[in-house]
Amino acid sequence: xxxxxxxxxxxxxxxxxxxxxxxxxxxxxxxxxxxxxxxxxxxxxxxxxxxxxxxxxxxxxxxxxxxxxxxxxxxxxxxxxxxxxxxxxxxxxxxxxxxxxxxxxxxxxxxxxxxxxxxxxxxxxxxxxxxxxxxxxxxxxxxxxxxxxxxxxxxxxxxxxxxxxxxxxxxxxxxxxxxxxxxxxxxxxxxxxxxxxxxxxxxxxxxxxxxxxxxxxxxxxxxxxxxxxxxxxxxxxxxxxxxxxxxxxxx
Amino acid sequence: xxxxxxxxxxxxxxxxxxxxxxxxxxxxxxxxxxxxxxxxxxxxxxxxxxxxxxxxxxxxxxxxxxxxxxxxxxxxxxxxxxxxxxxxxxxxxxxxxxxxxxxxxxxxxxxxxxxxxxxxxxxxxxxxxxxxxxxxxxxxxxxxxxxxxxxxxxxxxxxxxxxxxxxxxxxxxxxxxxxxxxxxxxxxxxxxxxxxxxxxxxxxxxxxxxxxxxxxxxxxxxxxxxxxxxxxxxxxxxxxxxxxxxxxxxxxxxxxxxxxxxxxxxxxxxxxxxxxxxxxxxxxxxxxxxxxxxxxxxxxxxxxxxxxxxxxxxxxxxxxxxxxxxxxxxxxxxxxxxxxxxx
Amino acid sequence: xxxxxxxxxxxxxxxxxxxxxxxxxxxxxxxxxxxxxxxxxxxxxxxxxxxxxxxxxxxxxxxxxxxxxxxxxxxxxxxxxxxxxxxxxxxxxxxxxxxxxxxxxxxxxxxxxxxxxxxxxxxxxxxxxxxxxxxxxxxxxxxxxxxxxxxxxxxxxxxxxxxxxxxxxxxxxxxxxxxxxxxxxxxxxxxxxxxxxxxxxxxxxxxxxxxxxxxxxxxxxxxxxxxxxxxxxxxxxxxxxxxxxxxxxxxxxxxxxxxxxxxxxxxxxxxxxxxxxxxxxxxxxxxxxxxxxxxxxxxxxxxxxxxxxxxxxxxxxxxxxxxxxxxxxxxxxxxxxxxxxxxxxxxxxxxxxxxxxxxxxxxxxxxxxxxxxxxxxxxxxxxxxxxxxxxxxxxxxxxxx
Numbered sequence: 001x002x003x004x005x006x007x008x009x010x011x012x013x014x015x016x017x018x019x020x021x022x023x024x025x026x027x028x029x030x031x032x033x034x035x036x037x038x039x040x041x042x043x044x045x046x047x048x049x050x051x052x053x054x055x056x057x058x059x060x061x062x063x064x065x066x067x068x069x070x071x072x073x074x075x076x077x078x079x080x081x082x083x084x085x086x087x088x089x090x091x092x093x094x095x096x097x098x099x100x101x102x103x104x105x106x107x108x109x110x111x112x113x114x115x116x117x118x119x120x121x122x123x124x125x126x127x128x129x130x131x132x133x134x135x136x137x138x139x140x141x142x143x144x145x146x147x148x149x150x151x152x153x154x155x156x157x158x159x160x161x162x163x164x165x166x167x168x169x170x171x172x173x174x175x176x177x178x179x180x181x182x183x184x185x186x187x188x189x190x191x192x193x194x195x196x197x198x199x200x201x202x203x204x205x206x207x208x209x210x211x212x213x214x215x216x217x218x219x220x221x222x223x224x225x226x227x228x229x230x231x232x233x234x235x236x237x238x239x240x241x242x243x244x245x246x247x248x249x250x251x
Numbered sequence: 252x253x254x255x256x257x258x259x260x261x262x263x264x265x266x267x268x269x270x271x272x273x274x275x276x277x278x279x280x281x282x283x284x285x286x287x288x289x290x291x292x293x294x295x296x297x298x299x300x301x302x303x304x305x306x307x308x309x310x311x312x313x314x315x316x317x318x319x320x321x322x323x324x325x326x327x328x329x330x331x332x333x334x335x336x337x338x339x340x341x342x343x344x345x346x347x348x349x350x351x352x353x354x355x356x357x358x359x360x361x362x363x364x365x366x367x368x369x370x371x372x373x374x375x376x377x378x379x380x381x382x383x384x385x386x387x388x389x390x391x392x393x394x395x396x397x398x399x400x401x402x403x404x405x406x407x408x409x410x411x412x413x414x415x416x417x418x419x420x421x422x423x424x425x426x427x428x429x430x431x432x433x434x435x436x437x438x439x440x441x442x443x444x445x446x447x448x449x450x451x452x453x454x455x456x457x458x459x460x461x462x463x464x465x466x467x468x469x470x471x472x473x474x475x476x477x478x479x480x481x482x483x484x485x486x487x488x489x490x491x492x493x494x495x496x497x498x499x500x501x502x503x504x505x506x507x508x509x510x511x512x513x514x515x516x517x518x519x520x521x522x523x524x525x526x527x528x529x530x531x532x533x534x535x536x537x538x539x540x541x542x543x544x545x546x547x548x549x550x551x552x553x554x555x556x557x558x559x560x561x562x563x564x565x566x567x568x569x570x571x572x573x574x575x576x577x578x579x580x581x582x583x584x585x586x587x588x589x590x591x592x593x594x
Numbered sequence: 595x596x597x598x599x600x601x602x603x604x605x606x607x608x609x610x611x612x613x614x615x616x617x618x619x620x621x622x623x624x625x626x627x628x629x630x631x632x633x634x635x636x637x638x639x640x641x642x643x644x645x646x647x648x649x650x651x652x653x654x655x656x657x658x659x660x661x662x663x664x665x666x667x668x669x670x671x672x673x674x675x676x677x678x679x680x681x682x683x684x685x686x687x688x689x690x691x692x693x694x695x696x697x698x699x700x701x702x703x704x705x706x707x708x709x710x711x712x713x714x715x716x717x718x719x720x721x722x723x724x725x726x727x728x729x730x731x732x733x734x735x736x737x738x739x740x741x742x743x744x745x746x747x748x749x750x751x752x753x754x755x756x757x758x759x760x761x762x763x764x765x766x767x768x769x770x771x772x773x774x775x776x777x778x779x780x781x782x783x784x785x786x787x788x789x790x791x792x793x794x795x796x797x798x799x800x801x802x803x804x805x806x807x808x809x810x811x812x813x814x815x816x817x818x819x820x821x822x823x824x825x826x827x828x829x830x831x832x833x834x835x836x837x838x839x840x841x842x843x844x845x846x847x848x849x850x851x852x853x854x855x856x857x858x859x860x861x862x863x864x865x866x867x868x869x870x871x872x873x874x875x876x877x878x879x880x881x882x883x884x885x886x887x888x889x890x891x892x893x894x895x896x897x898x899x900x901x902x903x904x905x906x907x908x909x910x911x912x913x914x915x916x917x918x919x920x921x922x923x924x925x926x927x928x929x930x931x932x933x934x935x936x937x938x939x940x941x942x943x944x945x946x947x948x949x950x951x952x953x954x955x956x957x958x959x960x961x962x963x964x965x966x967x968x969x970x971x972x973x974x975x976x977x978x979x980x981x982x983x984x985x986x987x988x989x990x991x992x993x994x995x
């Protein structure tokens with residue numbers, strides 16, 4: 001069953017058609033990659049999914065509930081977590097606090113006036129955060145300021161923060177952009193491991209073919225704001241249309 | 252009809268001051284990306300340039316006139332200003348009389364220098380720091396500047412009269428066909444308005460027609476790209492800061508005859524000027540000018556008896572009210588670009 | 595203790611000791627000695643220390659944690675003062691209902707202003723709060739003092755008159771603010787040798803209240819809510835995408851800090867039953883900004899230190915005049931003495947604002963963490979020197995790397 005259904009979504013910016021009639025289904029427990037040349041509308045599509053942009057037409061259903069018109073925090077509370085192109089973490093806070101915040105958000109919802117309680121007394125939540133840090137191999141860095149982490153660690157932390165909420169859908173926006181090969185491979189391994197250990201759906205927006213073909217179970221190719229093909233990786237690799245879209249960009 | 256015209260005219264002098272200060276503020280914000288809370292202090296320093304010059308011109312030496320006696324029968328001591336001794340009594344008296352307009356010449360180099368020192372010495376180090384830090388450090392600087400002025404000139408307002416010829420009023424109404432005495436208007440206000448227009452015109456044409464201005468405008472639009480072109484944008488921005496300081500200073504020089512300068516006049520104008528900048532749109536020069544005059548005129552209308560009896564106190568709060576409404580409904584102001592400082 | 599960790603508990607105890615023993619600590623010089631003018635232990639000033647401490651602690655909850663710089667917090671202080679005086683006028687001179695009402699009214703008022711102002715962030719937020727505060731000031735100064743509806747008594751300031759109802763004022767109750775009969779002005783003076791120490795009822799009321807709200811501030815800083823506020827400052831984008839709505843968090847911080855300001859205003863009126871519009875002016879808001887930053891933004895003790903520092907300056911430093919300076923530098927040769935006094939003169943007495951402005955700028959430029967950071971750096975340097983000295987002999991035996 002498809003957990004995320006995008007139906008006839010269009011979006012224009014002035015005279016520019018960023019998206020035209022996008023239809024897309026992301027199956028539950030799959031890894032679905034959305035690829036495409038620059039300017040294909042990948043980011044616009046992503047922003048429509050997370051509540052940052054409102055499409056002009058069409059609908060986006062997550063688990064049969066519309067996400068359109070909702071605020072990002074409401075969409076997150078429905079079970080969609082997002083990993084950004086450049087890691088978005090709380091730089092001035094410690095690694096531990098970074099991990100605590102999403103867990104609090106999951107338990108207490110979008111707002112709770114817990115101003116008199118002490119964090120140290122929230123044993124269950126602290127424990128959960130510890131476990132997650134262990135899992136991310138970051139337990140030794142728990143008291144560090146997140147801003148002082150290495151780029152790769154920031155990425156791990158951000159993914160860890162998203163996973164700590166047990167999301168049903170993890171959205172990754174070019175998770176390896178600007179990374180060195182070694183860091184890229186580490187991230188791929190991490191994502192593979194996550195997929196093996198959890199019941200989770202992952203949608204990746206990616207430019208890097210190496211990442212896409214290492215991870216994806218299904219691939220949608222976006223070109224000029226519309227899906228060109230959707231298939232399993234083996235069939236995408238040799239598809240002439242895809243090649244044309246990419247080579248066309250190169251030429 | 253004549254009443255409406257009178258209120259518009261009444262709003263022009265304050266509007267001119269708002270427009271000039273806001274113009275400099277937004278120039279600094281647009282080019283340097285700095286929120287300058289010390290800009291009101293520059294306005295005040297300008298006004299005190301006029302005060303200083305007036306004092307300098309009035310420096311006198313004493314002579315004893317044996318031919319006359321004072322009421323105690325002692326020989327009369329006569330104070331003669333040096334300028335009168337040097338340039339002859341007539342020219343000297345004229346110079347003293349015209350000390351406020353003459354202060355323009357005196358203020359320009361001083362304000363440019365103050366602006367230059369401020370930018371190189373302090374503001375430069377805050378380009379990369381958060382806006383809150385910029386606000387705080389310039390707020391501190393404003394306090395320091397106003398206290399220095401207070402130290403030298405005292406806390407009381409100091410009269411800076413306009414030249415005699417320009418000190419009366421004219422009956423504008425009769426010139427355009429209204430009844431006599433319908434629109435009586437002080438000449439100096441007209442002078443101030445004309446002066447403001449001239450300065451605004453000069454700044455705009457400078458930005459529009461010179462290469463320097465072109466680079467600055469490009470820099471306002473996209474600072475990084477211009478920097479990449481190998482143009483020494485920082486240096487131009489320093490000069491720009493000097494110019495903005497000069498504009499605020501000149502606005503202050505000529506404002507003296509309208510309201511005797513005191514050391515906290517800068518702070519008084521600062522808050523309103525910020526409101527003007529925000530209403531006009533952060534980083535928009537025409538917006539700042541337009542909003543300056545509009546708010547000045549609006550304030551003048553709100554001060555009419557009709558307005559204050561309908562809504563008591565409206566004259567006190569109208570500008571803030573407008574600012575709040577504009578900020579909430581149209582955050583980029585009247586003419587601002589989208590996304591400026593929206594973070 | 596009290597649900598705090600060790601470090602916070604000791605901080606609280608230190609603050610408690612300092613405030614309770616303030617009459618001693620602030621009066622170190624014997625009465626009548628040349629230094630007696632630097633004694634700050636008189637009731638009026640001590641009250642102001644703690645009242646502005648409360649104001650700054652509250653401001654820090656907003657600015658220190660969320661990073662939203664409000665330039666309009668004096669409005670809440672003013673509203674608090676007006677509410678308290680109204681309570682005196684209508685009910686009685688008992689300070690408890692007055693202080694309670696000032697907190698409540700300031701809370702409601704800050705909820706309204708915060709709700710609107712927080713729709714914008716950054717500089718726009720600062721200017722919105724500035725505009726609201728200036729508007730409140732203008733309203734209080736003129737509009738709300740018209741004969742038909744005199745809420746603020748305009749320029750004169752709101753005060754209690756003989757013909758006010760004071761329906762609950764008992765026949766025997768003191769005719770000035772009191773706590774169940776104990777007048778706020780009651781002062782017990784203890785003379786020990788040449789020294790004299792004042793113990794003032796009003797001061798101790800303020801001090802106890804400050805300790806309570808300081809404790810609450812610690813709780814807020816250490817709570818999940820406090821962590822969320824720091825998250826607002828750090829990265830709102832991540833916060834929203836983590837399922838948290840940053841708006842109510844910021845608004846709650848705004849209202850809490852508004853209530854602290856209202857409490858400070860109420861206490862001010864309780865010490866001296868008068869409320870004037872000038873308390874709401876934006877320069878008064880600027881003052882609390884100065885205090886918080888000078889002391890150390892985002893630290894617990896910083897704002898209290900900053901408030902004490904500025905109030906001390908305002909009241910004591912401003913008293914130094916040329917005569918005092920001459921007596922200090924009398925050991926110098928005459929010419930040099932005059933020169934030194936001449937150089938220092940602009941910075942003292944009435945010129946203390948100049949010194950304050952310069953200090954504030956230096957802090958913003960070099961010490962973003964304020965006095966607290968300065969103190970920490972000093973401590974670290976001392977510690978390092980000590981450990982360096984300790985390590986030096988053993989360091990020699992270790993092989994070079």
